[in-house]
Amino acid sequence: MTGVPPRPRRRRVRHALASGVLTGRILALLLLIGGGVLLVGFLEGEQYRVRTVVVNGNRLAFADTVIRDSGVLGLSVFRVDTQAVAQRLVQHPAIARATVRVYYPDTVAIDLVEREPASVWMTREGSWLVDREGLVIGSGDQDGVPHVDVEGGLALQPGGRVPSTVAKALPVVVERYADRLARLEYRSADGFVLVFTGGERVVLGDAERFAEQLAVLDAILTRKDRWLHLDLRDPDRPVLWTVSP
Structure with a gap:
């Protein structure tokens, strides 16, 4: 009887390919994680934390109150949600509208339009x-x-x-x-x-x-x-x- 010869070479090739793909995926994942860690470290770096807040247009609202209510001091400039900050500021009874802008590396500018006393x-x-x-x-x-x-x-x-x-x-x-x-x-x-x-x-x-x-x-x-x-x-x-x- 003539038996079917084994195919060890093809199996070794498949195993090598599978191992290579798996190793490549692991390596890519490790690189992705490492890159993410580096990116987070970069974005959260001390040089990008808000140190200066400039308030314009305030007559009735005290600047220190506006800065406190904005909640931006010490945040990374990359994490400042300008729209959310503006919405928070208009809760102040004297403030009708607020525009918030970020200036890199560490500054936030707040422009206010206040309500008019009648x-x-x-x-x-x-x-x-x-x-x-x-x-x-x-x-x-x-x-x-x-x-x-x-x-x-x-x-x-x-x-x-x-x-x-x-x-x-x-x-x-x-x-x-x-x-x-x-x-x-x-x-x-x-x-x-x-x-x-x-x-x-x-x-x-x-x-x-x-x-x-x-x-x-x-x-x-x-x-x-x-x-x-x-x-x-x-x-x-x-x-x-x-x-x-």
Whole structure:
């Protein structure tokens, strides 16, 4: 009988090829791991850690607060997520928009656009800057905007709010009744109050029906009789206290 001869040479070739492929894969994997370690070491190197943060455009937000809230100091510049930092910064009540840029090797620049104060609300604790939407954006004073005296019941702090309807009404009443106004008040019992130079007081509450309230007020102002108090919280049922002749 003639047997099938063994093929040891082909088996050795296959084994050698398999061993070579396996060895090549292991080597490639080791090179990849080594390269990754070197890359991480490079990206996390001390020379690329943020040491300088430049803040531009801030008037109300303190620079050290902005830097602290950004959270970028000490990070590798390659790990600074500029969009996430900007989103974090606009949580500050004074900041409307933020743009964050990275400059290699170790600097981050932050450009801010702050909210504009539209009125100043004065309490026993201090004066507070409020924007047109009623957001308290910080403490301080500002020339050229309406000032409101607050009488009890309204504790203010940055990030808090005053009634937005009143905040929006302020510039309108100042422009419309500039020659009559003595001061503006916000009282816990009455809400928004206009005080005229003759001592007349106009109660508007939270000015939620502001256009109707102004229409009634303008009609009252055409009257010849003297009055001291006008309650317009419900403009459909105004309450007028006149002065007896």
